[in-house]
Amino acid sequence: xxxxxxxxxxxxxxxxxxxxxxxxxxxxxxxxxxxxxxxxxxxxxxxxxxxxxxxxxxxxxxxxxxxxxxxxxxxxxxxxxxxxxxxxxxxxxxxxxxxxxxxxxxxxxxxxxxxxxxxxxxxxxxxxxxxxxxxxxxxxxxxx
Amino acid sequence: xxxxxxxxxxxxxxxxxxxxxxxxxxxxxxxxxxxxxxxxxxxxxxxxxxxxxxxxxxxxxxxxxxxxxxxxxxxxxxxxxxxxxxxxxxxxxxxxxxxxxxxxxxxxxxxxxxxxxxxxxxxxxxxxxxxxxxxxxxxxxxxxxxxxxxxxxxxxxxxxxxxxxxxxxxxxxxxxxxxxxxxxxxxxxxxxxxxxxxxxxxxxxxxxxxxxxxxxxxxxxxxxxxxxxxxxxxxxxxxxxxxxxxxxxxxxxxxxxxxxxxxxxxxxxxxxxxxxxxxxxxxxxxxxxxxxxxxxxxxxxxxxxxxxx
Numbered sequence: 474x475x476x477x478x479x480x481x482x483x484x485x486x487x488x489x490x491x492x493x494x495x496x497x498x499x500x501x502x503x504x505x506x507x508x509x510x511x512x513x514x515x516x517x518x519x520x521x522x523x524x525x526x527x528x529x530x531x532x533x534x535x536x537x538x539x540x541x542x543x544x545x546x547x548x549x550x551x552x553x554x555x556x557x558x559x560x561x562x563x564x565x566x567x568x569x570x571x572x573x574x575x576x577x578x579x580x581x582x583x584x585x586x587x588x589x590x591x592x593x594x595x596x597x598x599x600x601x602x603x604x605x606x607x608x609x610x611x612x613x614x615x616x617x
Numbered sequence: 618x619x620x621x622x623x624x625x626x627x628x629x630x631x632x633x634x635x636x637x638x639x640x641x642x643x644x645x646x647x648x649x650x651x652x653x654x655x656x657x658x659x660x661x662x663x664x665x666x667x668x669x670x671x672x673x674x675x676x677x678x679x680x681x682x683x684x685x686x687x688x689x690x691x692x693x694x695x696x697x698x699x700x701x702x703x704x705x706x707x708x709x710x711x712x713x714x715x716x717x718x719x720x721x722x723x724x725x726x727x728x729x730x731x732x733x734x735x736x737x738x739x740x741x742x743x744x745x746x747x748x749x750x751x752x753x754x755x756x757x758x759x760x761x762x763x764x765x766x767x768x769x770x771x772x773x774x775x776x777x778x779x780x781x782x783x784x785x786x787x788x789x790x791x792x793x794x795x796x797x798x799x800x801x802x803x804x805x806x807x808x809x810x811x812x813x814x815x816x817x818x819x820x821x822x823x824x825x826x827x828x829x830x831x832x833x834x835x836x837x838x839x840x841x842x843x844x845x846x847x848x849x850x851x852x853x854x855x856x857x858x859x860x861x862x863x864x865x866x867x868x869x870x871x872x873x874x875x876x877x878x879x880x881x882x883x884x885x886x887x888x889x890x891x892x893x894x895x896x897x898x899x900x901x902x903x904x905x906x907x908x909x910x911x912x913x914x915x916x917x918x919x920x921x922x923x924x925x926x
Contacts, residue, residue: 480668483661513646514656516665521829524676524837527669551674551837 481527481553482607484516488526488550492543492579494533497593498560502530504596512600528555528603531579534562534569540576547583555606556585559599561592629705631698638849639663644882645852645889652893663849667842675838681741689736690836690843696728697850704854707781708861709869716779719767722858726813729847730756733822733832740835748831751900752822758907759812759819765915766802766809770862772922773798784866792865798921803863805914807887810855812903814848817892821900856884 491499505512506519520526523546535543547556556579561567563579579585589602624630642663650657677683703722707714730752737749771778773793774786793799812819823831833844860867860880867877898906 476668477672480665481672483659484665484669508654511650511655511657513650513658516658516662521825522834524835525830525833525841527673549676551676553673 485527485555485603485607486520486525487517487528487530488520488523488546489530489532490543490546492531492533492535492539492563494560494562498532498562501593501596502532502559502599505599510596510600517603523549524551526550526554528557530557530559531563532559534566534572535576535579535582536572536574537576538574540582543579543582555587556583557587557589557602557606558585559589560594561590564588564590567592624702624706625698629709629711630702631694634698634701634705634850634853635846638846638851638853639667641852641856641881641885642849644885645892648886648889649893652890663845667845670842670845671839673838675840676835678740678742678835681835682739685735685739686835687840689732689739690840690847693729693732693736693847694843694850696725696732697847697854700725700728701850701854701857704780704858704861707779707784708857708866710781710784710866713781714779716777719771719778719780719783722780723764723767726851726855726858727756727760729851730813733844736836737832737834742835744828745832745834747828748822748824748834752832754900754904755812755819755822758904759809759911762805762907762911762915763809765912766805766918767862769798769802769915769918769922772919780861784861787865792863794863796921797926798918799863801914801921802918803859805911805918806859806862807884807891808907808911810859811888811891812907813855814851814888816888818895818898819903820897821903824897852885853881856881856888859884 489499489502504510505517512518517528523529529547529550531543533539547554558564558579562569563585566572566575566578569575576582587602587606589599591598594602626632640663643658643660646662647657677686700722703714703718703725706712707718734749734752737745737752770783770793773796774783777783777786787793794803815823821831823833828834833841836844857867860877864880867880868874869877
């Protein structure tokens with residue numbers, strides 16, 4: 474692992490994009506900044522502009538109206554960028570999967586690196602998901 | 618010629634002030650975290666941030682002036698480095714500087730702020746334009762009390778306009794913070810450098826909440842890393858200037874180094890606590906604060922200095 478990847482993993486700046494969520498996942502994301510969870514000890518922080526971001530957190534179902542916006546925000550982001558789908562809605566569609574304005578789960582629109590399901594997912598689940606994404610995969614052991 | 622390049626690039630300039638400034642910015646973030654009962658970032662966090670940003674893609678806006686946009690962070694970095702050199706050489710006692718260098722320092726300290734404005738306006742983003750106009754009004758506000766306090770210090774030190782002679786005067790007659798006019802001037806300068814650094818009571822140019830980082834909204838990748846490095850250097854250069862003006866300068870010889878670290882740390886601690894215990898004010902409140910109250914404080918300081926108190 475080179476110094477570039479190491480520093481990238483140690484300093485993730487998160488941009489939060491709501492593609493039409495019910496605000497529940499968003500509040501759980503803000504919980505990560507509170508003293509109880511404190512993601513700043515891993516070097517993460519929320520940034521206000523997509524130009525500074527290393528991680529794109531997407532919450533809520535991608536509707537026909539928000540799909541072009543999600544694509545535009547993804548194209549504006551400086552690469553490399555990690556896309557994380559937070560909550561049941563961007564992962565699968567959730568209870569809105571048969572809605573008339575549902576434009577498909579998030580991985581039909583932009584490439585997704587990690588899925589964190591739950592309605593809403595707990596802050597521990599989000600931390601565990603990001604840590605699993607960043608830590609190198611454990612060697613696969615063949616079961617005899 | 619060689620020694621000047623060494624001064625600029627290595628010892629008090631780019632490398633040294635960048636490293637110490639990164640440490641100070643870590644101290645600032647750690648104290649902020651402890652004030653909010655959090656754990657806080659690890660020690661090498663500023664280094665991780667800068668190296669990560671240097672390795673990211675740099676996006677240039679389509680509707681904007683590309684040359685100005687890319688050159689603004691470079692000039693900000695060089696302005697911060699050269700002001701760090703001009704401040705730290707007399708403050709650390711390495712060289713005596715020249716007569717009138719305090720006036721040069723006042724001009725050089727403005728270069729980063731002006732390049733913020735130029736870069737923001739060159740990016741063509743409306744939110745960046747709002748941030749740039751706020752930064753401009755902020756410069757108009759804090760420059761006058763800063764200059765008035767410098768006049769008070771020049772009067773107190775017997776009409777010398779050289780930073781090393783001001784420090785030598787304090788070494789002979791006691792630090793200026795020990796007098797009433799010095800205390801009033803110190804409060805004023807603390808507010809001014811808080812606004813120069815863009816820390817929280819006066820961070821309306823970079824308001825995260827409403828204008829999404831304001832002046833630096835369009836910067837990404839390595840040019841954003843240059844702005845971050847500029848912030849780190851100013852975080853060392855401005856407290857060092859304050860220690861030179863009020864606490865009698867720094868020293869690197871023997872046990873004095875601990876005393877020097879304590880002096881810088883006290884100024885940084887005051888700035889950080891001020892930042893953590895205050896909400897952001899609106900731009901017109903900030904202008905009123907500086908033009909009315911801080912100018913009044915500075916004039917009182919000048920009058921007291923003329924009376925010799």
